[in-house]
Structure formats: C-alpha cells, structure tokens
Amino acid sequence: MTLLDHVPAPPAEGAGDAGRALVHALHALVRAEAGAEAQAAGIEAADLEQSVWLRLLEPGREALADPARRVRAAVRAEARVARRRVRRERAYTAGEPPGDWAGSPERITVGADERRALRAAVGRLPGRCPRLLEAMLAPHDPTYREIAGELGMSQxxxxxxxxxxxxxxxxxxxxxxxxxxxxGMER
Structure with a gap:
C-alpha cells in the first residue's frame, strides 16, 4: 500500500485523480523540505512529512496556487508546532519522580534541612569523630593525606x-x- 492509497478522495467526481496527481507532483518537495527542517524541530523527518501531508490534504483547503510556496509554508508551520511540543513535552520514565524539582525552592529547602541535620548529628558524635567527619565533608574535598595532616594522625x-x-x-x-x-486495620 502506498501513500496514494490513503489520500482521501474529495467529494467531487474525478477530483481523486487530481489529489493523487498533487501527491505525485509534490512528494519529492515535501520530503526534501521536511528533511531539511526536521532536525532543527527536534523530530523525525518522516513524522514531520506526515504532518505536512495532513495539513496540505485536509478537507476544505483551497487548491494550491503556488504549490512550492505552500509546501514550504506548511513545513515551516508544522516545524514550529513540533518545536513548541518538544519544548513542552518530556518523556516520563518509571524510575524518576514526576516533575523536575531538582532546582526548585522546595528541593533547595529540603536539601538545606538535611545538611543542617547531618551537621548537627556529626557534632554530637563522641571523641575525634566530629573533627574527622567535618574534615571529610569540607567543600574543597581534601585528600586523605591533607585530612591526616590536619588532624595529626596517620593516614x-x-x-x-x-x-x-x-x-x-x-x-x-x-x-x-x-x-x-x-x-486503622493495621493494629
């Protein structure tokens, strides 16, 4: 089955042949234009080409006065739609929590609370543990040699x-x- 078999026949008698002739005449141009715009739009060329054909062949469209110009305009319009869709949509994988809240104020606050609780717990440890873990948690990421020198103990x-x-x-x-x-029922 070819693309021509899926072209809807217009209601007028004999107009189906005109639609098929249009597809034959514009097929190479649509494919080339879609191929040129697809990568910048962030989608597959075949998907963009299909969207363009749907736009060009939808019922109620007037006849193409300047087919090449109409094809280029349709490709660019569909590419704009695809770029907006790519920016807004994001694939969801089962392993990640819904929503990207890595840089959100809530995540920053939770992270600060967790770091504060960790530092407080480290401060309550016995003996030389607080100094050792504080040195290991230092922001400049010291080596074992630097930590040993700072604490006066063997590496x-x-x-x-x-x-x-x-x-x-x-x-x-x-x-x-x-x-x-x-x-409830858990007791």
Missing amino acids: GSLGPMRSRCLGCLRRMLAAEVVAPELR
Whole structure:
C-alpha cells in the first residue's frame, strides 16, 4: 500500500485523480523540505512529512496556487508546532519522580534541612569523630593525606576510624527516626 492509497478522495467526481496527481507532483518537495527542517524541530523527518501531508490534504483547503510556496509554508508551520511540543513535552520514565524539582525552592529547602541535620548529628558524635567527619565533608574535598595532616594522625588509621564514626552516626540517626504510627486495620 502506498501513500496514494490513503489520500482521501474529495467529494467531487474525478477530483481523486487530481489529489493523487498533487501527491505525485509534490512528494519529492515535501520530503526534501521536511528533511531539511526536521532536525532543527527536534523530530523525525518522516513524522514531520506526515504532518505536512495532513495539513496540505485536509478537507476544505483551497487548491494550491503556488504549490512550492505552500509546501514550504506548511513545513515551516508544522516545524514550529513540533518545536513548541518538544519544548513542552518530556518523556516520563518509571524510575524518576514526576516533575523536575531538582532546582526548585522546595528541593533547595529540603536539601538545606538535611545538611543542617547531618551537621548537627556529626557534632554530637563522641571523641575525634566530629573533627574527622567535618574534615571529610569540607567543600574543597581534601585528600586523605591533607585530612591526616590536619588532624595529626596517620593516614592509614583514617579509613578504620571513618568506618567506626560512620557506623556510630548511622546508629544515632536510626534511633532518631520515628517509626510511622499504625492506623486503622493495621493494629
């Protein structure tokens, strides 16, 4: 089956042949124009070409006075529609939360609260753990050698001490998390 088999026949007798002749005459031009505009519009050339044919062959359209100019105008109009659609639409994947709130004020506030709670919990740790974890959380991302020099301890003891401090921090934060209250039939 070809594209010509899907061209709707106009109501007038013999006009179907005119529609088929139009498709034959403009097929190469529509394909070339759609191919040239598709990448900039952010869609496949075949999709743009199909949209242009729908625009050109929809019922009620007057006859093409200057076919080449009408084809170029239709391609550009459909490309504009496609660019707007590409800017507005975004594919949803099941692994991500709906909406992009990475830079939103809510996410910034939640992140600041989480960092503040972490720093407060680190400050409550026993022994040299607060100094060690504060050094590891430093914004300039120091190396183990720099941290060891700053704290006056051997570089080899940083890993085991970090592990013990993080374990202590994990237990402290787990104790602070309140279990959800049971409601209704769950009791």
